Amino acid sequence: MPNWELVRQDFSELHQNMNGERLAYLDNAATSLKPTSVIDRLVSFYQRENANVHRGTYQLSFKATAEYENARKIVQRFINAKSSREIIFTRGTTESINLIASTYGEQNIESGDEIVISLAEHHSNLIPWQQLAIRKKAVLKYINLTPTGEIDLADAKQKITAKTKIVAVAHIGNVLGNVSPIRELAGVAHQNGAIIVVDGAQAACHVPIDVQKLAADFYAFSGHKMLGPTGIGVLYGNQQLLEQMPPYQFGGEMITDVQLDNSQWDQIPYKFEAGTPNIAGAVGLATAIKYLEQVGMTQIRIRDTKLMAYLVPKLIAIPGVKVYGSQNPQQHVGVVSFNLGTLHPHDVATALDMEGVAVRAGHHCAEPLVHSLGTNATVRASLAFYNNQADCDQLINAIKETKEFFKGELR
Numbered sequence: 001m002p003n004w005e006l007v008r009q010d011f012s013e014l015h016q017n018m019n020g021e022r023l024a025y026l027d028n029a030a031t032s033l034k035p036t037s038v039i040d041r042l043v044s045f046y047q048r049e050n051a052n053v054h055r056g057t058y059q060l061s062f063k064a065t066a067e068y069e070n071a072r073k074i075v076q077r078f079i080n081a082k083s084s085r086e087i088i089f090t091r092g093t094t095e096s097i098n099l100i101a102s103t104y105g106e107q108n109i110e111s112g113d114e115i116v117i118s119l120a121e122h123h124s125n126l127i128p129w130q131q132l133a134i135r136k137k138a139v140l141k142y143i144n145l146t147p148t149g150e151i152d153l154a155d156a157k158q159k160i161t162a163k164t165k166i167v168a169v170a171h172i173g174n175v176l177g178n179v180s181p182i183r184e185l186a187g188v189a190h191q192n193g194a195i196i197v198v199d200g201a202q203a204a205c206h207v208p209i210d211v212q213k214l215a216a217d218f219y220a221f222s223g224h225k226m227l228g229p230t231g232i233g234v235l236y237g238n239q240q241l242l243e244q245m246p247p248y249q250f251g252g253e254m255i256t257d258v259q260l261d262n263s264q265w266d267q268i269p270y271k272f273e274a275g276t277p278n279i280a281g282a283v284g285l286a287t288a289i290k291y292l293e294q295v296g297m298t299q300i301r302i303r304d305t306k307l308m309a310y311l312v313p314k315l316i317a318i319p320g321v322k323v324y325g326s327q328n329p330q331q332h333v334g335v336v337s338f339n340l341g342t343l344h345p346h347d348v349a350t351a352l353d354m355e356g357v358a359v360r361a362g363h364h365c366a367e368p369l370v371h372s373l374g375t376n377a378t379v380r381a382s383l384a385f386y387n388n389q390a391d392c393d394q395l396i397n398a399i400k401e402t403k404e405f406f407k408g409e410l411r
């Protein structure tokens, strides 16, 4: 088992004060902190290896190209894709999903077709499908949630029909932290001739990912939520699907031949990577993955469960706190949403910040889900493996102090 206090030493951002208090960073679902190895790798890349990729005929460019392509292989191994050609570097989950909607979606969705997502989706996995449906006069259907906010599999089986072309769901929800039954949904999608797109933004830093076991046709995630830099993300796509899809953007490095009146596209993944890519970002992401693998995704999953099992019952025990979703800490993978009486979540988050606790408040870019919980906004605490019990205690104490402070206004 890793020495978690030593692990914390790798995250320099943790070791500072906020508003005169020890920082308890509990907004990991928004973005993770970065270990020293990732920061150092970015610096060393820019200091000694920076050159453009796939176009130079000199040593430095060969080296940068090798590092960039090695990053692709590291991602491939991390999610157990069959081939590194199935890994496309993007700016993040949002761009990855937009890429699918704009290419596969444009090519395959016709009037009357159905796209099925769940009521729990982040706007990044909702709006691209909503807009595609509007453009194509297709039907966007929503899978209902159970009373505790999980995907209702029985409803999914009703909603996914022979007319369905695309099913798109999050692997782990960003408001409640629950894990979706991806394999089962993939089975239902495939039986009906549809493909499944998985939004893995919240999963990549919490659970081992195996795109083959999940039977995902597409899997999208962001580097910045898994210890990597911002501005780099991944789209995994099944090779056969990627080969049939048209390009996303046009420009340099995605072609084999350009004539005055037409052009030929390069093979995958380059067909989808027009222009100079985020080379340092990919190299930094590879270092982040190496770090995660060194700590161990299974150990991370165990650590997560332990921290949630410590935090969630303490939260529930505070009179006036309402925890959303399942009360079972096993089903809150790294994320718990709550409200404190009738206080506005933004006021709660501001009060917690005064105690050094960083949490997010609002609709968390998942308005339909938050409304289905019977509210407009929640406070969200989201943990990573480098958090500890002291962070959880600090949150609990800060909530109690906030309660005391707003005593007169609490209902």
Ligand code: PMP
Binding pocket: 029, 030, 091, 092, 093, 094, 095, 122, 124, 125, 170, 172, 173, 174, 199, 201, 202, 222, 365
């Ligand atoms: N999906 C989910 C479930 C998320 O939590 C997020 C980030 N909050 C996204 C998609 C979008 O990720 P990004 O902003 O990195 O593109």
